[in-house]
Amino acid sequence: MSQPPELVDDLVEEFLLRCPPDDPACLLRAALVCKRWYRLISGRRFRRRFAELHRTAPMLGFFYCRLAPLRFVPTTSFRPPPSDLLRISRALDARHGRVLLHNLFSCQLEETKLIVWDPITGGMRPLPMPRFRRSYTSWTAAVLCLEAGCDHLDCGGGRFLVVFVATDESERFTSTCIYSSENGAWSKLTTAIKVIDLEDALSVRALEASAQVVGFADGIGIILVRMVDAFFTVDVKSNLVKKIAEGLDFFNVVPYLSFYTPALGAASSDGGPRATAPHSGGACRKASR
Amino acid sequence: MAAPESGDGNNGAARMVTLISSDNTRFEVEAAAASLSQTLQLTILDGGGGGGDGIPLPNVDSATLSKVLEYCIKHAPAAANGGAPNATAVDRAELERFDNEFVNIDQSVLYSLIMAAHNLEIEGLQSLVAKKVADMIKGKSPMEIRRTLGFPDPTPEEQAEMNAHMLEYGWAYE
Numbered sequence: 001m002s003q004p005p006e007l008v009d010d011l012v013e014e015f016l017l018r019c020p021p022d023d024p025a026c027l028l029r030a031a032l033v034c035k036r037w038y039r040l041i042s043g044r045r046f047r048r049r050f051a052e053l054h055r056t057a058p059m060l061g062f063f064y065c066r067l068a069p070l071r072f073v074p075t076t077s078f079r080p081p082p083s084d085l086l087r088i089s090r091a092l093d094a095r096h097g098r099v100l101l102h103n104l105f106s107c108q109l110e111e112t113k114l115i116v117w118d119p120i121t122g123g124m125r126p127l128p129m130p131r132f133r134r135s136y137t138s139w140t141a142a143v144l145c146l147e148a149g150c151d152h153l154d155c156g157g158g159r160f161l162v163v164f165v166a167t168d169e170s171e172r173f174t175s176t177c178i179y180s181s182e183n184g185a186w187s188k189l190t191t192a193i194k195v196i197d198l199e200d201a202l203s204v205r206a207l208e209a210s211a212q213v214v215g216f217a218d219g220i221g222i223i224l225v226r227m228v229d230a231f232f233t234v235d236v237k238s239n240l241v242k243k244i245a246e247g248l249d250f251f252n253v254v255p256y257l258s259f260y261t262p263a264l265g266a267a268s269s270d271g272g273p274r275a276t277a278p279h280s281g282g283a284c285r286k287a288s289r
Numbered sequence: 290m291a292a293p294e295s296g297d298g299n300n301g302a303a304r305m306v307t308l309i310s311s312d313n314t315r316f317e318v319e320a321a322a323a324s325l326s327q328t329l330q331l332t333i334l335d336g337g338g339g340g341g342d343g344i345p346l347p348n349v350d351s352a353t354l355s356k357v358l359e360y361c362i363k364h365a366p367a368a369a370n371g372g373a374p375n376a377t378a379v380d381r382a383e384l385e386r387f388d389n390e391f392v393n394i395d396q397s398v399l400y401s402l403i404m405a406a407h408n409l410e411i412e413g414l415q416s417l418v419a420k421k422v423a424d425m426i427k428g429k430s431p432m433e434i435r436r437t438l439g440f441p442d443p444t445p446e447e448q449a450e451m452n453a454h455m456l457e458y459g460w461a462y463e
Contacts, residue, residue: 011403014415018423028461032431032454034440034447079460 013040017050022058024260025077031262038262044154047261051153054259059217059233062224062244062255063091063099070101072119073245075233078260080119089115090252093142097156097258100143116143116181118156119256121263127162130177130186136166146180156258217255224253306338308358314351315343318358322365327410348408353401356394360414363387368413392421396439430462 016037019026027050031041040046051057061074070086072079080086089101092114101115103126112126145152146159162179164186178187216223221236224244231245231253304320308329320338324330329344338344346354367384392399399418406414426434431451435443443451455462 011407014403014407014419015422015426018416018420019427020423023427025461025463026427028458029429029431030426030434032451032458032461033434034443077460077463 009036009040012037013046013049016041016046017053021050021054021259022076024060027260028262042262047259048154050261051259055153056220057097057153057257057259059220059222059255059257060260062253063094064254065090065252072256073231075244076260081122083117083119083122085115085117085124091254092140092252094254094256095143096145096152098143098160099254099256100141100162102141114141114162114179116160116162120156120258120260123157125181127179128186130164130179130189132166132168132175132189134168134173134175136168136175139164139166141165146182153259217257220257222255224255304339306333307341307343308338308354309343309345310349310351310354311347312351314354316351316354316358318362319365321369322358322361325361325364325368325411325413327412329409346409349405350401353398353405356398356402357405357409357411357414360391360417361411363391364413388417392417 016027016030019030027041031038058076060076060078061072063070063072065071070089070091072086085101088105089103091099092102093100097118097120099117099119101117103113103115111128113129114127115124116127117124141162141164144161144163145155146161147155150158160181163176164179165174165176167174175189177189179185180187217233223234223236225232225234229246230243233242233244234240235242305317306320306323306329308316308318308323310316320333323338324333329338332338332344349357364384367380392402394402399421402414403418403422406418425437429437432443434440
């Protein structure tokens with residue numbers, strides 16, 4: 001077979017962009033064909049165009065806790081890089097390619113209790129827990145994009161917010177504070193009393209009593225449901241049900257949606273490779289192996 | 290991609306333009322079909338390509354141009370309807386069947402088409418041929434992709450690098 005005579009990068013890019021986003025291995029294998037393809041695929045420009053063309057990030061899998069370590073159940077060929085983080089954390093939230101982890105090791109410093117992690121690049125950013133005057137009994141947190149007017153197609157390496165919500169012992173006050181990756185600090189507390197009827201908000205009453213909703217993939221209308229000892233995804237639009245895992249004791253189920261474009265270890269310096277940290281600037285280090 | 294000659298069909302004979310391939314073959318086609326090319330559309334809107342003039346295409350040989358025009362003629366009616374929002378399912382299925390058949394071709398022809406679609410800026414065709422090449426590399430190992438696309442054999446260094454990546458990214462090879 002004749003080699004594409006002088007298919008310039010633009011043309012190679014055109015067909016590499018058409019690799020299916022729900023089969024990340026396809027793009028990864030293509031990146032390993034030659035240096036030129038690798039530079040192309042691992043660059044920022046390619047990632048941006050790939051996301052623009054396919055629009056909706058696929059669910060690559062979901063994180064869950066089962067006794068100690070955090071596990072990843074893939075729903076595609078994607079596997080996160082091996083990381084010590086998985087051994088010590090539970091997942092609180094994931095959005096736009098970032099995962100918010102809660103470090104469960106009590107001996108660890110307060111400064112690294114929360115971790116924002118990018119399972120594709122392996123980049124991570126630890127943050128301290130916010131300080132509250134009142135002690136709180138239950139809390140959770142979410143990670144959000146900080147860029148104004150962002151289309152969230154390629155903001156995984158940009159600035160982010162972590163929103164922390166806690167309820168105090170009396171269960172009357174709910175406090176919120178916000179961490180900005182830009183300032184590297186938590187905002188002042190805001191306290192509110194608010195009750196949301198979750199049943200109405202999620203309209204999940206139609207589901208059988210034996211089915212338990214354990215997660216929701218924001219933006220693509222997929223809910224994760226547990227029935228007896230098996231896990232299913234339910235596509236809200238098409239009602240398509242897919243069995244994805246079996247077993248008991250799943251909790252803290254966090255779906256992970258992202259476009260996978262390889263960001264291989266030794267990223268080359270030309271072609272504008274992506275940062276390997278889920279933020280721009282500031283302290284960061286690569287997740288240990 | 291809207292065709293600019295929407296009025297043509299109502300005024301009797303459709304406007305024709307002549308395209309001249311790099312090897313000097315003349316092709317006469319409806320302006321609406323040729324206008325699927327963003328590059329040609331401007332010339333045609335300016336009134337070019339009519340009469341004895343013809344538009345020279347020095348980068349496209351006659352074999353490739355005839356293939357390109359086959360695509361344009363088939364897709365022109367749908368494009369004239371603004372992407373055919375009211376096309377029937379049968380029409381759409383027919384276009385899909387045509388597209389699948391159309392790219393079922395020798396690799397060297399496919400590459401010529403990629404270049405031509407790019408030079409002539411025919412969006413639908415660019416997307417179609419790119420999809421075809423993507424399908425060709427789907428499910429293949431880096432080595433198989435190299436062979437499929439006619440790359441030379443890797444140097445020992447390249448081979449070592451590929452092996453190292455294979456160990457690191459085992460999931461890509463499952």
